[in-house]
Each structure stands twice: as structure tokens, then as C-alpha cells.
Amino acid sequence: MLISGLPLKDASTTRCGRVRGKATMQTYGLPFGHPLTLVKNGWVWSKIAYIAAVFRQTNAKPMREKLVRYFSDLLPLSGDEATAIADSAVVRDYPKGTVLLREGQFSADTYFVLAGLVRQYSLVDGDEKTLGFFGADQWVISLNTTAEVKPAVQYWVCEEDSTLVVGNDESARELFQKHPRLETVARMVLERTFQDYQQAMIAHVLATPEQRYLRLLETRPDLIRRIPQYQLASYIGVAPESLSRIRKRLSNRR
Incomplete structure (x- = not known):
């Protein structure tokens, strides 16, 4: 499941996310854009390529092409590599108000935003402190997404109806075994995202x-x-x- 029960629409207990592609229990990826976002120990980039997974259904073709283009911009993909990315998909549609993560939960689930908007916030003395917004083509990952999963320190909630790609660690490893070059693409995604993150963080703090x-x-x-x-x-x-x-x-x- 994505998360445990929440007062708002919950991504696991209500199962409001509709799966297009293979179902998965745990997911991994990378976000963009706020100081509380942190990834350590190259462990994470092995998850990122899998998050590029896209749907099989014909009506998902535009989204599939969008993700393939995203990765192709980093490194030209062969036909087999593009197909492998497309065939290892988990894509879910979440209604506005869906809580993807809450403070204190143990979850390694992460997302890539295809459409919609995800907000990250923390509670400080009972008040919401908004930390970031993740829109199309941005990665969402927990501060504590490392080899050792720790309780989350933030909340993620869909501020709009959202379509998100969800990755899986085990499937990522299988993908890299068959297509080793995709591991290089994953590293490039990590580097690009951290560059964006650092620039945004510095600009925000100063x-x-x-x-x-x-x-x-x-x-x-x-x-x-x-x-x-x-x-x-x-x-x-x-x-x-x-x-x-x-x-x-x-x-x-x-």
C-alpha cells in the first residue's frame, strides 16, 4: 500500500489511485525543488530509471511519449530501451485531496508527476508550512528515502487531480540488468535534479x-x-x- 489511513482521501486505504500498468507495493524516485528534499548514498538513483516506466494502454500514448522524450533528452535511447521503459509501468490517477504521505509514516514510495500538482508541507506548532510544489516533469521523493527507510518528516498531498508515475526498486534492478545503459540515464536524472534543487534552494534562502x-x-x-x-x-x-x-x-x- 502507499500509506496508512489519513483524514483526507488516502492513497492506500481508499485505493483511490487507479493503476494503469503493473501494480507495485513500494516505489522510488527523485523530487525537485525544496531544501527539505535530500537524497543520500547513490542508492536512490537506481530507483529513478524505473520511475520512467510508462503505461501500456493505447489511450496513454501521449504520456508514454512524454516520458520517453524526457529520458531521451538526457541520453538518446535505443528502441529496445524505450520499449523497456514503457513496458515496466505503474501509473496512477489520484483525485485532488489525496494524501500520498504524512509525517511519521514509513514509506519509500516516490512519484514522477505527469500531470497535476503535489504540495509538500510540514506542521509547525499545528500550522502548515508549505515547503514546495511539484508539477509536471518533477520528481517527488522523501527526505528519508535511503537504504534504511525512516519516518517521513513531511506531508505530500495532491492539490489537483494528478497523474503520477510510481517506481519499484526490484523492477528497477531487473531493468538495469537487461539494459545496463539505463543505469547511466538514471544517474543523469539524479545529477540534473540535484542541480535544479541546489539552485532553487539557494535562491529561496537568500x-x-x-x-x-x-x-x-x-x-x-x-x-x-x-x-x-x-x-x-x-x-x-x-x-x-x-x-x-x-x-x-x-x-x-x-
């Missing part, structure tokens, strides 16, 4: 709340339109009232 907001306007304008103001305010590190003042001040400058 910026003021207003600069963070301006950067979102520049780099992810769609995100500002898709999330509630309180989540946006939490993400840039201010109260909703302060976000309103930032917006007003920027508007007056125009």
Missing part, C-alpha cells in the same frame, strides 16, 4: 519574501494562479496579510 514572490511570477506564473493565497504566502514565508501588502506594493510600482 531572497526576501518579495523577491521569492517575484521569482515565482517569473518562473512559475501558472503556480500562482493554481494555489490558494494562504499556501502561496506560507511558501514565500509570510502571513497572507503580508502577501496582500506585497502584491499591493508591487501593483503601485507599475
Whole structure:
């Protein structure tokens, strides 16, 4: 199962995720974009190639092509390699509000976002502190996803209806045994994602709340339109009232 029972729609107890492809019990992958996201000990990159797995169904062809293109951009794939990636798929559709992970759970499940939006947050004195948003073509992985699975320190929740690819460690190893070059692709994914992660982390830590907001306007304008103001305010590190003042001040400058 993905996780244990939760107050919201739960990815395991309600089984609201519909599987397109082979079912799996445990999954692995890599996220993008927030300081609390961390991967250690090259153990993780062996999971990443498998997360590129895509669906078999004809009606999933656009998504399949999307994932193959993603990996082909890193390293040109042979026909056999592309087919192997496509044939080892676990893809699930999750309704808005589905909780994928909660603090304290033991889970090595990770995701690659094909469509939709996943939010990561932690509870601090009972208040949600938004840590990141993961949209299309971004990897989502727990801070504690290492060879030794530890309790999660954050929550993941689908803020929109989402289509996610789910990987499996055992299947990844089988895939690499048959197609060793895909292990190189997995390493390249890890390196690219960490570069993006480091850049985002540095920019976020060094910026003021207003600069963070301006950067979102520049780099992810769609995100500002898709999330509630309180989540946006939490993400840039201010109260909703302060976000309103930032917006007003920027508007007056125009």
C-alpha cells in the first residue's frame, strides 16, 4: 500500500489511485525543488530509471511519449530501451485531496508527476508550512528515502487531480540488468535534479519574501494562479496579510 489511513482521501486505504500498468507495493524516485528534499548514498538513483516506466494502454500514448522524450533528452535511447521503459509501468490517477504521505509514516514510495500538482508541507506548532510544489516533469521523493527507510518528516498531498508515475526498486534492478545503459540515464536524472534543487534552494534562502514572490511570477506564473493565497504566502514565508501588502506594493510600482 502507499500509506496508512489519513483524514483526507488516502492513497492506500481508499485505493483511490487507479493503476494503469503493473501494480507495485513500494516505489522510488527523485523530487525537485525544496531544501527539505535530500537524497543520500547513490542508492536512490537506481530507483529513478524505473520511475520512467510508462503505461501500456493505447489511450496513454501521449504520456508514454512524454516520458520517453524526457529520458531521451538526457541520453538518446535505443528502441529496445524505450520499449523497456514503457513496458515496466505503474501509473496512477489520484483525485485532488489525496494524501500520498504524512509525517511519521514509513514509506519509500516516490512519484514522477505527469500531470497535476503535489504540495509538500510540514506542521509547525499545528500550522502548515508549505515547503514546495511539484508539477509536471518533477520528481517527488522523501527526505528519508535511503537504504534504511525512516519516518517521513513531511506531508505530500495532491492539490489537483494528478497523474503520477510510481517506481519499484526490484523492477528497477531487473531493468538495469537487461539494459545496463539505463543505469547511466538514471544517474543523469539524479545529477540534473540535484542541480535544479541546489539552485532553487539557494535562491529561496537568500531572497526576501518579495523577491521569492517575484521569482515565482517569473518562473512559475501558472503556480500562482493554481494555489490558494494562504499556501502561496506560507511558501514565500509570510502571513497572507503580508502577501496582500506585497502584491499591493508591487501593483503601485507599475
